[in-house]
Structure formats: C-alpha cells, structure tokens
Amino acid sequence: MAHWLFKTEPEEFSIADLERSPNGVTRWDGIRNYQARNFIRDKIRINDQVWLYHSKTKHKGISGLARVVKEAYPDPAQWNRQSAYFDPKSEVISPKWYCVDIQHEQTFDSVISLEQLKQDPELCDMLLLKQGRLSIQPISEPEAKHLSSLIA
DNA sequence: GCCAACGTTGGC
DNA sequence: GCCAACGTTGGC
Numbered sequence: 001m002a003h004w005l006f007k008t009e010p011e012e013f014s015i016a017d018l019e020r021s022p023n024g025v026t027r028w029d030g031i032r033n034y035q036a037r038n039f040i041r042d043k044i045r046i047n048d049q050v051w052l053y054h055s056k057t058k059h060k061g062i063s064g065l066a067r068v069v070k071e072a073y074p075d076p077a078q079w080n081r082q083s084a085y086f087d088p089k090s091e092v093i094s095p096k097w098y099c100v101d102i103q104h105e106q107t108f109d110s111v112i113s114l115e116q117l118k119q120d121p122e123l124c125d126m127l128l129l130k131q132g133r134l135s136i137q138p139i140s141e142p143e144a145k146h147l148s149s150l151i152a
Numbered sequence: 153g154c155c156a157a158c159g160t161t162g163g164c
Numbered sequence: 165g166c167c168a169a170c171g172t173t174g175g176c
Binding site: 153154155156157158159160161162163164 | 165166167168169170171172173174175176
C-alpha cells in the first residue's frame with residue numbers, strides 16, 4: 001500500500017465535503033497536470049492511503065485521511081463542454097486525463113499544519129515543501145509512519 | 153493582492 | 165527542439 005498527498009482548496013472541496021459525499025466517496029477529477037496525471041494513471045492503486053492537504057486557506061495543513069476505492073479511469077469532465085475541465089484536444093480513443101475515486105476515512109480534529117510539517121525534522125523534506133505546485137504527490141513510507149504517529 | 157516558482161504554449 | 169511569453173499555483 002502506497003501513500004499519497006492530494007491537495008485541495010477547501011473553498012472548492014474540503015475534507016468535510018468528502019465526508020458528506022454519498023458513502024464518503026468522491027471522484028477526484030480535474031487533474032490537468034502531466035506529472036500528477038502520471039501518478040494517477042500509473043502508480044495509484046486501490047486501497048492506497050490518501051492524506052488530504054488543504055491549501056490556500058487560513059488553516060493550511062493535512063486535514064484528514066481517505067482511501068483509494070477505484071483505480072484510474074478516464075476523467076469524464078475532459079469531454080464535457082460544460083465543464084471547466086473540458087479539453088478539446090482529448091479524444092475518446094486516447095484519453096489525456098484520468099481520475100480516481102477516494103473514500104473518506106477520517107477527519108482530524110485539527111489539521112497537521114504546514115508550519116508543523118516544516119518544523120518537524122522527519123517531515124521537512126516532504127515533496128510538499130519542495131515542489132509546491134504538484135497537486136498529487138507521493139509520501140514516503142517513513143513520512144507516512146511519522147504522520148500516523150502524530151494523529152494516533 | 154503580490155509575486156516567486158514553475159508548467160505550458162507556440163513561434164521560429 | 166529551443167526559449168520567450170504567458171498562465172497558474174499557492175504561501176505570504
């Protein structure tokens with residue numbers, strides 16, 4: 001089982017929104033970055049663990065846990081002209097963009113704050129703190145273990 | 153709201 | 165296939 005960090009702006013979609021979704025399941029769509037797409041399409045597997053990160057908000061940090069319940073399938077939004085994620089260059093025979101479904105597992109009482117991640121010697125090398133713009137990123141096994149210890 | 157970092161686009 | 169211009173992300 002691998003560990004991933006998914007970033008979201010809580011104004012758009014938060015851990016609370018995920019928790020309120022039917023069965024706690026949502027489609028993680030709208031990913032339009034090739035590096036993130038490749039993780040989704042090629043690496044993310046069912047039952048992988050997802051740490052949800054809230055960005056662009058007052059309380060920045062990791063807000064909860066989810067699990068991958070459906071592996072990569074073509075993101076339907078790419079073919080929906082009404083969608084903000086519509087991509088006229090994507091053809092049905094060779095989809096450009098993929099998504100997965102994730103299910104809510106836990107909402108933390110308080111987020112593991114960005115500040116806390118930076119100050120923690122075990123976490124200060126997380127990709128999140130280096131490659132700011134990547135919205136889907138791997139979390140190493142030791143990092144995931146350490147994160148788990150913080151919420152236990 | 154500013155702006156640094158960095159991904160994407162498109163002319164050549 | 166280089167690279168300047170442009171757009172977006174996201175912390176501050």
